[in-house]
Amino acid sequence: MLQDAPAPADWLSRLRDAEAQLNSVVLGQSRAIRLILLSVLARGHVLLAGDVGTGKTTLLRAVARAIGGPYARVEGTVDLLPTDLIYDAHLDDDGKPRIEPGPALSQGEDLSIFFFNEINRARPQVHAMLLRLMAERSLTAFRREYRFPHLQVFADRNQIERDETFELPAAARDRFAMEIPVTVPTARDDRIALAFDTRFHDTDALIGGLSAGVLPYHGLNRLAAQIQAGVHASPALQRYVFDLCDALRDPVRAGLSVQDADMARLVQGGVSPRGMQALVRVARAAAWADGRDAVLPQDVREVFAPVMAHRTFLGPAYEARREILVPALIRAAFDTIPVPAE
Amino acid sequence: MKWLALALLPLPALAQPVVTADNPHGYGWWLGDELVQRVTIALPPGVTVDPASLPRPRAVDYWLDLRAVEAEQADTGLHLTLRWQNFYSALEPSWREVPAQPIRLSDGTVAELPGFGFVTSPLRPLTAPSTADQLQPDPRFRLIDPMPARAGLGLSLAALILSGLGLAWHQAWGPFRARPARPFTRAARAMARLPDRRLLHRALDAAFGRVLIGADLPQFLAARPEFRPLADRLAAFFAASDAAFFGQHAHPDTAEAQALARDLARIERGRR
Incomplete structure (x- = not known):
């Protein structure tokens, strides 16, 4: 991709511009927008979790427009097969069966965003196929390997329904750099505007109003590499990140306590090395997005919950209450782990 | 059937118990001696002695006590042991009479425990002179060891003091009253010896109640407004630490960190 990429200094103003535009299109989701943009900067896949009708799809479409580039979209259903993502089988005009590239391949290897709607409706076989696409950004189809260097997977799942849904396996969850909660906007003005302002009624026109390709997708990989190489993470910060992750794995030794939970049995696992890597990548992106050349504890704190919460697996007795317990555990870790430590 | 009832009617009156007494011998008793009388009452079948009618141990007369009455049921009847004590201070040999005691049986019959008599004599000749050497020495006294009682007292006092201290600790009275934690004062002192700015970070954590x-910083200043005058220096401290x-x-x-710790400590102690 030798198209003209913006200069590094130009990127930051483009990021601010994209953030402002997205906030004008999707009201009351400034934190989700911020986190999605950080995932774009860190080249991590994102899982959006939220209630129905909170604008998850609109948000992702808006981000896709801001990034530009080809994007493919799949709706998760119970009968979706892994091959349905790769191949499109149909009858041609002459009535002969034909196999053509499916959603993942039809845009070619330049695919920038693969948007998987309602991922928890698809079966585990589909999740398994996604593992390779997400981890290696490659697929094997038509007897050759396809590589998607610019690919970023966005998936969403709604949390209301439990029927005919399949919980994402731990391995699939771990490959998402972040799980971003999308909640109903809290501000009254935002909610009134979303209901009454006709601008928000036509999603296509709303998204069409965004300037396309503010953050050109073909330059993002290089920008991400520059951010990761350029933003400093000091030994004290490395120690802090390690202490936090360690506390999440072994809350008893770290002296954490959460109301109504036996700390020895609360956490069953989580915080993989991949998770720590994602945390560091996103924290560096957050520091860069704030215009700094070094990661500060507040960057870690800003992104820790979205990066770590969905990778933390609780004991069977506590899994049903994870919506309350995991944030409480993370809060306890930040309240307890000293920084800068001796 | 009428004749049978008539024949049975006077029967209880006929069933007089046979009372045999083994009385003490009749002479040779002195002041204070105990006289043991054993009485056996042979009872008809089905008849018992009404226990309430047995003589009570008591002062029977000014010179005579009945000290104990022991009853023992046997196959043949009731064995009674009556222990009398003589307090008659005789001036010369004298005949004393112990009165008979009535008892009642369960069928309504009244019987008697027989009395008896005895001769009691003076302890010494009435005309003998009284001299001092006749006084007998006091019995040897026995020392009571006070140590167990003293040890018990000591232990009780110790237990009292300990439980008092425990109560005071539990109620946070007196010396157990929690002193206000003064993290900045401690940090300022520690930093005078070891100029490590992380000590001040720990003190700020302690003052905030969680890691700060x-x-x-804005939340901290909202929670602890007394430190607001130092807001700029705190912000500068955090920026320098970062x-x-x-x-x-x-x-x-x-x-500057040491000076800031001293000023924070001063505010903490209410000096500014």
Whole structure:
């Protein structure tokens, strides 16, 4: 991709511009927008979790427009097969069966965003196929390997329904750099505007109003590499990140306590090395997005919950209450782990 | 049937118990001696002695006590042991009469425990002179060991003091009243010896109740408004710490951190 990429200094103003535009299109989701943009900067896949009708799809479409580039979209259903993502089988005009590239391949290897709607409706076989696409950004189809260097997977799942849904396996969850909660906007003005302002009624026109390709997708990989190489993470910060992750794995030794939970049995696992890597990548992106050349504890704190919460697996007795317990555990870790430590 | 009833009617009156007494011998008794009388009452079948009618141990007369009455049921009847004590201070040999005692049986018959008599004599000749050497020495006294009682007293006192202390601790009275934690004062002292700005970070954590990072400073000042006059210096401290610990070029000014810790401590003690 030798198209003209913006200069590094130009990127930051483009990021601010994209953030402002997205906030004008999707009201009351400034934190989700911020986190999605950080995932774009860190080249991590994102899982959006939220209630129905909170604008998850609109948000992702808006981000896709801001990034530009080809994007493919799949709706998760119970009968979706892994091959349905790769191949499109149909009858041609002459009535002969034909196999053509499916959603993942039809845009070619330049695919920038693969948007998987309602991922928890698809079966585990589909999740398994996604593992390779997400981890290696490659697929094997038509007897050759396809590589998607610019690919970023966005998936969403709604949390209301439990029927005919399949919980994402731990391995699939771990490959998402972040799980971003999308909640109903809290501000009254935002909610009134979303209901009454006709601008928000036509999603296509709303998204069409965004300037396309503010953050050109073909330059993002290089920008991400520059951010990761350029933003400093000091030994004290490395120690802090390690202490936090360690506390999440072994809350008893770290002296954490959460109301109504036996700390020895609360956490069953989580915080993989991949998770720590994602945390560091996103924290560096957050520091860069704030215009700094070094990661500060507040960057870690800003992104820790979205990066770590969905990778933390609780004991069977506590899994049903994870919506309350995991944030409480993370809060306890930040309240307890000293920084800068001796 | 009428004749049978008539024949049975007077029967209880005929069933007089046979009372045999083994009385003490009739002479040779002195003041204070105990006289043991054994009485056996042979009872018809089905008849018992009404226990309430047995003589009570008591002072029977000014010179005679009945000290104990022991009853023992046997196959043949009731064995009674009556222990009398003589307090008659005789001037010459004298005949005393112990009165008979009535008892009642369960069928309504009244019987008698027989009395008896005895001769009691003076202890010494009435005309003998009284001299001092006739006084007998006191019995040897026995020392009571006070140590167990004293040890018990000591232990009780110790237990009292301990439980008092425990109560005071539990209720946070007196010396157990929690002193206000003064993290900044401690940090200022520690930093005078060891100029490590992380000590002040720990003190800020303690004052905030959780870990305080630079981004939390507004919340900290809202929670502890007394430190607001130092807001700028606190912000500068956090910025310097961020640069020192997380930045690439570290040269923190520890003197300013020490001065800040002292000023925070002064506010903490209410001196400013």
